[in-house]
Amino acid sequence: MTASAVARAAPHRRFGLSRLAWREARWAYVFLAPWIIGFLAFTLIPMIATFIFTLTNINLNQAEPLRFVGLDNYARLLGDQQTWESFTVTLKFAAVALPVAVILPFMVALLLSSRYLRFAGAFRVLFFLPYVVPFVAGVLIWLSMLNGDSGWLNLFLQAIGVSNPPNWLQDPNFVYAGLVLVGIWGIGGGVIVYLAGLKGVPTELYDAARIDGAGWWASLRHVTIPMISPVIFYTLILGIVDLLQYFLVPLVLYQGTGEPGGTTNFLNLYIYKSFFNYQDMSYGATLAWFLFGVTLAITLVLFGTARRWVYYAGER
Incomplete structure (x- = not known):
């Protein structure tokens, strides 16, 4: 192949590569579009809206006209x-x-x-x-297990000799331990x-x-x-x-x-x-x-x- 033929073919190869790259990028945008739309609709736009709320006086229990209050809510x-x-x-x-x-x-x-x-x-x-x-089902199961009177955990503690087991979810001194047990x-x-x-x-x-x-x-x-x-x-x-x-x-x-x-x-x-x-x-x-x-x-x-x-x- 002569030098002139190589020179004529090079632009076509460059154009072909750029077209392939554009096709790949286009499909990447197509697959990313649902995530981007979801992020904009359910994260970014609501965040901007809530920040605007912080600068206003929106209270649905009070019939006041909407007005700008600046940093009053932060104060x-x-x-x-x-x-x-x-x-x-x-x-x-x-x-x-x-x-x-x-x-x-x-x-x-x-x-x-x-x-x-x-x-x-x-x-x-x-x-x-x-x-x-399901979350609620799991929490209710633990509520039954940690019941101070009839819960399985306290019945087990009584069986091994603990005479006065704590009320895990009602005693302020033990409630965090009870919540941690639920989290386990x-x-x-x-x-x-x-x-x-x-x-x-x-x-x-x-x-x-x-x-x-x-x-x-x-x-x-x-x-x-x-x-x-x-x-x-x-x-x-x-x-x-x-x-x-x-x-x-x-x-x-x-x-x-x-x-x-x-x-x-x-x-x-x-x-x-x-x-x-x-x-x-x-x-x-x-x-x-x-x-x-x-x-x-x-x-x-x-x-x-x-x-x-x-x-x-x-x-x-």
Whole structure:
């Protein structure tokens, strides 16, 4: 082929490649379109709308004309004692529940990934099954199990010699422990995530550690935990986000009353009541943006510290 023929063919090849790339990009946009439309319709636009609400006086219980109030709702939030009480309740419960939400699925996943465990596949299915049980049904089952008089847990404690077992869901001193027990029902998702991370740890690292004389505990500390630190970090972030937004279980158990003794009056429950009970749309939106800001701040802090303890394969 002469030089002139090559020169004439080159533009056609370039045009053909660009046309192929355009076809691939077009199909990518087609497949992404449902997600983009859903994100715009159900996330971004509602977020913008709620932020606009925070700058107005929308209250369906008051016949006032709509007007711009600036930062008045945020000033009201800063002086609202109930906001800070519910925020404190949320942080207290998160401090109790977060270690369980992160550590317990990890321990179960370690057990299920053991090569000495028989019928491991059946156990994995059993641990995941409660995760697919309808939420309200699961909560009501636990309500029966944790009943102070006739619950299975207290009957078991009495059978082994505990004379006065606690009323898990009615005693303010034990209600967080009871709610954590209810939450254990749904650890199956976390167990699956940890199992996937454990399966990705190269066996050569364990062999090398064994040659160096490392036992089970040393291998766990110096091989397993560093190698699955991204999974731990992911679980930690999701756990914090979920616990800051926690309110559905107390809503089902106590119908949003905050019982016992205000210990379940979580911030997200206060947001729910502001919207649907008090119908104060502007203040409810302000509370929601406050919770979003707190969640975002904590998440950014964790991402800032991640470089010190989260190990990603391929990074130096």
